[in-house]
Every structure is written in C-alpha cells, then in structure tokens.
Amino acid sequence: MLNLVLFGPPGAGKGTQSEKLIQKYQLVHLSTGDLLRSQIAAGTELGLRAKSLMDQGLLVPDEVVIGMIENKLTENQQAPGFIFDGFPRTVKQAEALDTLLTLHGTGITTMVALVVDEEELIRRLLKRGETSGRPDDKDEATARRRVSVYNSETMPVAEHYAQQGKYAAISGIGTIDDIFELVCQKIQQAQLS
Ligand code: AP5
Ligand code: MG
Numbered sequence: 001m002l003n004l005v006l007f008g009p010p011g012a013g014k015g016t017q018s019e020k021l022i023q024k025y026q027l028v029h030l031s032t033g034d035l036l037r038s039q040i041a042a043g044t045e046l047g048l049r050a051k052s053l054m055d056q057g058l059l060v061p062d063e064v065v066i067g068m069i070e071n072k073l074t075e076n077q078q079a080p081g082f083i084f085d086g087f088p089r090t091v092k093q094a095e096a097l098d099t100l101l102t103l104h105g106t107g108i109t110t111m112v113a114l115v116v117d118e119e120e121l122i123r124r125l126l127k128r129g130e131t132s133g134r135p136d137d138k139d140e141a142t143a144r145r146r147v148s149v150y151n152s153e154t155m156p157v158a159e160h161y162a163q164q165g166k167y168a169a170i171s172g173i174g175t176i177d178d179i180f181e182l183v184c185q186k187i188q189q190a191q192l193s
Helices: 014-025 032-042 045-055 062-075 091-103 118-132 140-154 156-162 176-192
Strands: 002-007 028-031 081-085 110-115 167-171
Touching: 002 014, 002 156, 002 176, 014 028, 014 081, 014 176, 028 032, 028 062, 032 045, 032 062, 032 081, 045 062, 062 091, 091 156, 110 156, 110 176, 118 140, 140 156, 156 167, 167 176
Parallel strands: 002 081, 002 110, 028 081, 110 167
Antiparallel strands: none
16 A cells, blocks of 8 residues: 655645645545535534634644544545545644554555745745635735644654654655656655665
8 A cells, every 4th residue: 555644834735746646646635624624615513613723724623633534544445545635733643643554454655745935835825815715825824823833733743754764855846747756756765665
C-alpha cells in the first residue's frame, strides 16, 4: 500500500497536488477539510459544531476528525492506498492515525511537506477567497490566524514522522507540474527504502 501524508500550511497546495496524485496512483483522497465542508453543506450537527471554529481559522476537536478518518478507512478497505491531506494536524491525531493504520495491517509510507513562506500563503488564500466562497479565505486576519495555528499546533507533526524516518520536504513554490514531479520523486524514494 502507498499511504502518503501531504503536509504543509494553509494554501501550500495540498489539495492541488492531491488531485494529480490520486490520478497517478489511484489513491483514495482523504481531506478532513473537504469532509468537514461537506458536513456543513449537508447541515449535519457535526457540521454545525465545526463551522464556527473553521470560520475563525481554529482547529476542530481531535476526536471529531479522528472519528471521520476511522470511518473512511473502514469504508475503503480495498483501496490501494490513501492520501491524507490536512490530517494529521496535531501530534494526537498522528498517534491515532498510526494506531488505526497498524490495526488495518499497514502504516504511513512517507510524509511529504510543501514549504511555502507566509506572505505567499496569504496571497494565495486571499486570491482563492475571491471565488472559493470559503469563509476562512475571506479576510487577511483569518488567513494569518490559520498560519499561526499551523505553526503552533501542526508543525510538531513533522517531527513525529521525522523521528520515524518518514519525512521529506520540498519547495511548494514553482509551477504545479514541477512541484508534482518533486512529490513523485519523494514517493519513489520512500517506496525504495
Ligand atoms: P483545510 O481544508 O485542510 O484547509 P488548509 O489546511 O487551511 O489548507 P487549504 O485547503 O486552504 O490549502 P491547500 O494546502 O489545500 O492549498 P490549495 O491546493 O487549495 O482545513 C480548513 C479548516 O478545517 C481548518 O482551518 C480547521 O478548522 C478544519 N480542519 C481540517 N482538518 C482538520 C484537522 N485534521 N484537525 C482539526 N481541524 C481541521 O492551494 C491554495 C491556492 O493556491 C489555490 O487557489 C491554488 O490554486 C493555489 N496554488 C496551488 N499551488 C500553487 C502554486 N504552485 N503556485 C501558485 N498558486 C498555487
Ligand atoms: Mg486544501
């Protein structure tokens, strides 16, 4: 199996690269942000609870996203692998993911981190906000809060996988195709090691 964590701050290009990766490797794409937004669109109780936190650029509780991932892993037992996008976002989520994958007889192949500086991230998010309709892309203060939450709560997840020898970083600045090539190289290296 190929189980990839695509890592990086808001606006780094995780969703953009995921679209290309799922075509090349036939992976199941698990984006907790997308899953939460579909709960909001469906008007579920979970969606209602998540919405105000997401709109402020804050994380939703660990147990909510861990539960969603657990369901998706169980639903997709025959998948050739998964691409985790926007998850895990805390060390607690990473530990839960490792445990779940072990129960399914598998594990993370590698984490690939997209490195992009804050000013470029803010530019991308505000630009996307002109058309995306995402409330968390609408104003600069919310975009900056998301980056700051990433720095304080999510960055330690990189160390979690680095300690397992499963961390690779690449620049997330450049053309989408060039970045895709670099991501694929890192996947190949991890599969060979
Ligand atoms: P989520 O949906 O995961 O958002 P995010 O991490 O903030 O990341 P984005 O989706 O904004 O960016 P991306 O890296 O996917 O970049 P994209 O490809 O779109 O999470 C939203 C919220 O949900 C969180 O704040 C939290 O509240 C909650 N949540 C989700 N998961 C959670 C979890 N696990 N735990 C707790 N809470 C959770 O690209 C961005 C833009 O840049 C696009 O317009 C794109 O066209 C453009 N772009 C892409 N690549 C390039 C390039 N190479 N050059 C120029 N522009 C580019
Ligand atoms: Mg995304």
